Amino acid sequence: MRIIVTGLIGQYAFGGVTWDYIQYMLGFQALGHDVWYLEDTGTWAYDPVKMEPSAECHHNTAYLGKVMEDFGLGDRWIYRNAADETFHGVSDPSEVAKILRSADVLANVSGACWLREDTAAIPLKLFLDGDPMFTHIGLASHPGSEFARRVAAHERKFSFGLGIGSPGCLVPTAGFEWKPTVQPVALDHWHPPRAVPAHAAGGCWTTVMNWASYAPKEFEGRSYGQKDREFERFLDLPSLTPERFLLAMGQGIGNKRPTAMLEAKGWGLVEPDRVLPDYRTYRDFLASSKGEWSIAKNGYVASRSGWFSCRSACYLAAGVPVVVQDTGWSAHIPPQDGLMTFENPAEAATAIDRVAADYETHRLGALRVAREFFDAPRVCADLLA
Numbered sequence: 001m002r003i004i005v006t007g008l009i010g011q012y013a014f015g016g017v018t019w020d021y022i023q024y025m026l027g028f029q030a031l032g033h034d035v036w037y038l039e040d041t042g043t044w045a046y047d048p049v050k051m052e053p054s055a056e057c058h059h060n061t062a063y064l065g066k067v068m069e070d071f072g073l074g075d076r077w078i079y080r081n082a083a084d085e086t087f088h089g090v091s092d093p094s095e096v097a098k099i100l101r102s103a104d105v106l107a108n109v110s111g112a113c114w115l116r117e118d119t120a121a122i123p124l125k126l127f128l129d130g131d132p133m134f135t136h137i138g139l140a141s142h143p144g145s146e147f148a149r150r151v152a153a154h155e156r157k158f159s160f161g162l163g164i165g166s167p168g169c170l171v172p173t174a175g176f177e178w179k180p181t182v183q184p185v186a187l188d189h190w191h192p193p194r195a196v197p198a199h200a201a202g203g204c205w206t207t208v209m210n211w212a213s214y215a216p217k218e219f220e221g222r223s224y225g226q227k228d229r230e231f232e233r234f235l236d237l238p239s240l241t242p243e244r245f246l247l248a249m250g251q252g253i254g255n256k257r258p259t260a261m262l263e264a265k266g267w268g269l270v271e272p273d274r275v276l277p278d279y280r281t282y283r284d285f286l287a288s289s290k291g292e293w294s295i296a297k298n299g300y301v302a303s304r305s306g307w308f309s310c311r312s313a314c315y316l317a318a319g320v321p322v323v324v325q326d327t328g329w330s331a332h333i334p335p336q337d338g339l340m341t342f343e344n345p346a347e348a349a350t351a352i353d354r355v356a357a358d359y360e361t362h363r364l365g366a367l368r369v370a371r372e373f374f375d376a377p378r379v380c381a382d383l384l385a
Contacts, residue, residue: 001104001384002034004122006113010039010057010064010079013048014273015282016208018067020130020310021109022279025073026186027376028107031384036099037068040080042114048273055083065089067279071189107383108154111135115150126383127154128181132161132171132305134297137219139174151176158383162332163306169328170303172219180332181383183310184376190283190317191367204246205323205352206285207294208272208311211252217299224299228252230325231295233345238266240349243356245293248272248285286311287318291355291362293348295325304328316370321362323351333373338365 005028007021021037028035045057061079068077068089077089078096090096100118106125113119129135139148151157158181163169165178212226238245246268251257262269276282286292292315300307306328315322316338325348326341335341340355342348355362 002036002099002102003028003105003107004036004038004100004103004119005107005109006038006040007109008039008041008112009037009067010045010060011041011043011112012046013060013063013278015276015279016272016311018279019282019314020183021112022067022071023184023186023189023376024107024109024380026071026189027184027380029073030186030377031381035073035076036103037073037077038080038100038113038119039064039078040082040113040116040119042082044083045081055081057081057083057088061088063278070279105384111147111151115153120153124156125154127151127157128383129157129159129161129178130183130310132159132164132307133224133299133303134214134217135159136161136164136171136174137217137224139176140172141219143174148174160307160310161300161305162308163304163328166306166328166331168304169306171305180306182308182333182374182379183313184379185313185317185370185374186376187317187370187374190287190314190370191319203288203290204244204268205291205293206246206248206289207292208248208276208282208285209294210250211257213297214253222302224297224302226252226297226299227295228256229298230301234295234348235262235265237293237345237348240345241352243290243352244268246270246289248276283314283318286315286320289315289320290359291315291321291323291352293323293352296327300327301325306332308333313370313374316366317374319363319367321355321359321366323348323355333369336365336369338362338367339369 005024009018009021025035044053045060047054079088103122106122109128110130157176157178159178161171162180164171212228216223216225248270308329312322321338323340330341340351
């Protein structure tokens with residue numbers, strides 16, 4: 001089949017974003033499908049240097065083209081610049097239309113694609129939500145919105161919210177049938193046949209996060225917040241364990257990250273846009289970590305959404321043990337060697353110390369979890385099934 005994968009690789013030319021989308025292409029390709037990448041967001045490109053929208057998309061398309069080349073996908077990409085409606089990659093509008101009209105499946109990852117006549121006509125459209133509760137609040141609160149109409153135009157709806165529809169999960173369905181899914185991970189790109197870096201076991205526990213990505217959202221009289229709200233409960237974690245922490249943490253909206261206070265509490269901080277500017281540096285940062293420790297957005301936790309991080313899946317595939325906050329995912333992906341969970345600071349410290357005390361067991365366990373739950377061809381085959 002011809003499958004069109006959509007994404008934001010060019011729009012947000014950063015390392016973690018690249019992996020979120022490219023691994024869908026690699027998964028479908030490994031199944032033998034004819035895979036193309038389409039980026040048509042309906043918005044202007046984001047200039048990562050000026051940190052503002054730009055009518056000029058040269059930086060974005062140069063990065064996107066290099067990524068496609070590096071992953072062996074060549075010229076099988078289309079980028080539509082909303083500012084002047086020009087196409088890049090495949091630049092001839094008639095050729096773009098021909099490619100899209102011959103497609104069998106549109107995998108609209110994170111709903112990044114703005115459906116137009118050609119994409120709306122693709123027979124099977126998959127809406128893949130990566131932001132449960134927040135996506136669903138928008139749909140439930142504004143059922144007549146343009147966004148809700150676009151979601152409804154997809155024949156199948158999937159979400160990283162593994163618990164949607166389960167007892168105790170507060171995520172509204174907004175009248176749609178949601179199927180659970182997880183991030184596909186191209187395992188060979190994360191754990192090639194080479195030794196784990198010698199410094200990994202003696203390194204820091206890390207994660208990549210933003211202090212707050214956007215404002216809290218209200219639903220049925222309750223506020224659902226971002227990671228800053230959850231992090232406040234774990235400020236003293238470095239004092240509960242001898243392990244060290246180094247977080248690649250964005251400043252968040254309004255640059256409100258309390259840097260001095262966090263560092264005084266024992267948290268090491270680096271700026272992700274400087275340290276992890278592309279997919280290679282992002283992968284190296286994860287792979288050289290001793291483990292990942294991370295909290296989730298307050299909205300994911302409070303709603304018991306069952307969200308599991310695409311970033312954590314990549315840590316696992318690199319053979320790096322993961323200790324992450326429970327959003328309800330533990331009912332669907334059992335905690336085990338290499339993957340442990342917590343709900344409070346004491347549980348987090350205990351889990352971290354257990355991993356450190358038997359590191360090799362947990363490193364091998366991480367690889368097993370990655371193979372069982374996140375292997376890209378298997379995840380992509382499940383989507384098509």
